[in-house]
Amino acid sequence: MLQLKIIHASTREGRKGIGISKWIEQEAKKYPEFEVELVDLKELNLPFFDEPEHPRFGRYHRQHTKDWGAVVDAADAFIFVTPEYNHGMPATLKNALDYLSNEWHHKPVAMVGYGGISAGTRAIQQLKQVTSALKMTAFDGMLLAMPFQQISPEGNFGPTAENVAVAKTMFQELQRLGQGLKTLRPEALSMA
Numbered sequence: 001m002l003q004l005k006i007i008h009a010s011t012r013e014g015r016k017g018i019g020i021s022k023w024i025e026q027e028a029k030k031y032p033e034f035e036v037e038l039v040d041l042k043e044l045n046l047p048f049f050d051e052p053e054h055p056r057f058g059r060y061h062r063q064h065t066k067d068w069g070a071v072v073d074a075a076d077a078f079i080f081v082t083p084e085y086n087h088g089m090p091a092t093l094k095n096a097l098d099y100l101s102n103e104w105h106h107k108p109v110a111m112v113g114y115g116g117i118s119a120g121t122r123a124i125q126q127l128k129q130v131t132s133a134l135k136m137t138a139f140d141g142m143l144l145a146m147p148f149q150q151i152s153p154e155g156n157f158g159p160t161a162e163n164v165a166v167a168k169t170m171f172q173e174l175q176r177l178g179q180g181l182k183t184l185r186p187e188a189l190s191m192a
């Protein structure tokens with residue numbers, strides 16, 4: 001069993017993308033190999049990074065960091081669902097990443113990008129640079145160019161058959177990497 005956390009990045013009022021995350025959560029729950037949690041950064045509501053010490057020491061002074069650290073530490077795999085803002089990742093996601101260090105290490109992340117014709121690819125390219133500093137294994141999970149017609153006025157995402165097929169491949173890849181990378185983490189190493 002792998003703990004899969006789906007992290008939704010956009011937090012603004014009227015955001016469109018939360019329906020995409022909710023649909024991915026529904027799809028992921030079809031796989032008995034995953035225990036799934038959707039983590040909405042809007043609900044998490046982290047302030048701008050305010051820890052006095054570098055997160056690599058794991059000496060957290062703020063309760064919100066301890067709580068966020070426990071969520072990420074429990075995960076075996078992630079899906080980041082992110083829009084592209086000004087050709088980059090939303091500040092909310094960078095902030096949430098910067099808060100922690102070891103909790104991200106040696107874990108896979110599938111990137112789901114959405115936006116205009118670029119489908120969030122520039123946000124994802126930035127994320128690859130940042131997640132590599134955090135020793136994560138990142139890959140493109142799903143790219144949604146102009147998905148807005150697929151989102152109902154109530155905010156529900158209506159997938160195409162191709163979306164469903166791409167999601168399946170993403171879950172298979174996450175399962176493969178999630179199991180493999182688990183063996184690299186300290187609790188699995190005799191030298192740790």
Ligand SMILES: Cc1cc2nc3c(=O)[nH]c(=O)nc-3n(C[C@H](O)[C@H](O)[C@H](O)COP(=O)(O)O)c2cc1C
Nearest residue numbers: 010015016017018083084085086087114115116117
């Ligand atoms: C501040 C801001 C910057 C944006 N920059 C881009 C961009 O660089 N590329 C793009 O494809 N779409 C861009 N968009 C359009 C977003 O793709 C679109 O608004 C999308 O719905 C944002 O996701 P959200 O509704 O979940 O916040 C931008 C939107 C905002 C609000």
